[in-house]
Amino acid sequence: MISSMTLKRIKITNIRNLSQADLTPVSRVNILYGANGSGKTSVLEAIHFLATTRSFRTSQFRHLMSQGAHHALVFARIDPFSEQRLSALGVERDDQGGVKARYDGRTLDSAELAALLPVQVIHSGTFELLDGSPTVRRQFLDWGCFHSESAFITCWRSFKRALKQRNSLLKYGKIDPVQMQVWNREFVEQGQALTDLRDRYIQALIPEFEQILSVLLGDVPIRLGFSAGWDRKRALADMLEENFARDLQHGFTHLGPQRADLRFRLEQKNAADILSRGQKKLVVSALKLAQGSLYRRYSNRPCIYLFDDLPSELDDKHCRLFCDFISQSLDQCFITCVDPDTMTQFWAADIDLSLFHLDSGRLSHKVALGD
Numbered sequence: 001m002i003s004s005m006t007l008k009r010i011k012i013t014n015i016r017n018l019s020q021a022d023l024t025p026v027s028r029v030n031i032l033y034g035a036n037g038s039g040k041t042s043v044l045e046a047i048h049f050l051a052t053t054r055s056f057r058t059s060q061f062r063h064l065m066s067q068g069a070h071h072a073l074v075f076a077r078i079d080p081f082s083e084q085r086l087s088a089l090g091v092e093r094d095d096q097g098g099v100k101a102r103y104d105g106r107t108l109d110s111a112e113l114a115a116l117l118p119v120q121v122i123h124s125g126t127f128e129l130l131d132g133s134p135t136v137r138r139q140f141l142d143w144g145c146f147h148s149e150s151a152f153i154t155c156w157r158s159f160k161r162a163l164k165q166r167n168s169l170l171k172y173g174k175i176d177p178v179q180m181q182v183w184n185r186e187f188v189e190q191g192q193a194l195t196d197l198r199d200r201y202i203q204a205l206i207p208e209f210e211q212i213l214s215v216l217l218g219d220v221p222i223r224l225g226f227s228a229g230w231d232r233k234r235a236l237a238d239m240l241e242e243n244f245a246r247d248l249q250h251g252f253t254h255l256g257p258q259r260a261d262l263r264f265r266l267e268q269k270n271a272a273d274i275l276s277r278g279q280k281k282l283v284v285s286a287l288k289l290a291q292g293s294l295y296r297r298y299s300n301r302p303c304i305y306l307f308d309d310l311p312s313e314l315d316d317k318h319c320r321l322f323c324d325f326i327s328q329s330l331d332q333c334f335i336t337c338v339d340p341d342t343m344t345q346f347w348a349a350d351i352d353l354s355l356f357h358l359d360s361g362r363l364s365h366k367v368a369l370g371d
């Protein structure tokens with residue numbers, strides 16, 4: 001039985017055009033509608049901030065905080081482990097760089113917060129999973145590994161540290177062979193473990209992705225593949241040794257798990273070069289929904305999904321398929337759209353659904369479907 005982790009009450013202070021907003025969502029489908037610029041995405045940003053301390057659209061926090069404000073705060077009541085009691089989660093950042101996440105009276109670090117409130121966003125930037133830089137795809141992959149393997153975070157941090165130390169030795173040119181050997185050994189050990197975790201995760205994700213894609217998009221044979229960051233016919237240690245002169249010349253480590261990537265192929269070509277925008281949206285959505293589905297299987301807990309402008313790029317048929325799929329999951333969803341009629345027509349009458357209206361940064365609760 002999957003627990004019913006949901007956000008029960010959300011209070012937002014100083015996120016973009018929301019100086020104060022208070023929302024009591026339902027546990028399944030929450031539709032936020034309003035005119036362009038009314039603040040719908042800002043609500044999603046607030047939830048993402050609560051779950052991660054960051055924006056999903058900008059790396060600069062000052063753009064997420066309301067203009068002229070000195071701090072932003074999002075507070076929620078949640079029951080993440082189905083204990084039938086609500087706990088308080090508050091995330092706050094100020095314009096001096098201070099970040100604080102408090103849950104149930106204690107401070108959380110970023111990994112604890114991420115584990116507490118797994119959130120998936122699908123917005124216009126999610127297309128980057130197909131045609132953006134490999135960094136975006138590694139982040140996607142590592143989100144899945146983090147939530148499915150408890151060993152991942154330690155391994156990932158150790159590998160990052162080894163890579164950083166190795167690169168700084170290479171960069172400053174004065175190689176102490178003993179130190180180099182230490183960091184090479186750590187790079188290989190942690191890098192191999194990291195790659196094994198990523199590989200295992202991808203092998204579990206592929207059938208899930210293909211199944212969801214066939215529901216959302218039909219019979220479009222997109223193949224998802226994993227590239228480890230070096231030719232895996234060669235041992236990682238041998239590869240480091242063979243590339244040492246080149247690494248030293250350029251002052252960084254060329255190959256290894258820091259170059260891992262995902263590939264999407266359609267008829268032997270790069271899928272991003274062939275698919276339409278609507279098809280791309282369905283592919284990246286299938287990826288994110290597949291991650292949520294695996295997460296539920298591993299943890300017995302649902303995810304929180306943020307769908308920014310869900311109907312854009314999709315025709316009615318695909319929008320309906322999308323909503324049908326969401327209806328069958330147990331995730332809590334927040335969906336933005338301009339016109340509520342475009343979205344409300346796609347749901348079964350008995351779905352747990354609520355409508356919220358945004359108007360110039362003011363949020364009001366409308367009726368639940370069927371009320």
Ligand SMILES: Nc1ncnc2c1ncn2[C@@H]1O[C@H](COP(=O)(O)OP(=O)(O)OP(=O)(O)O)[C@@H](O)[C@H]1O
Pocket residue numbers: 015016017018034035036037038039040041042043062063064065066067336338358
């Ligand atoms: N840091 C900020 N402080 C105050 N207002 C901001 C800030 N950043 C953005 N805004 C404004 O907040 C408003 C709401 O933006 P938001 O992206 O949430 O709108 P939206 O309802 O999702 O619109 P659309 O339908 O066009 O996507 C916009 O008018 C935007 O200019």
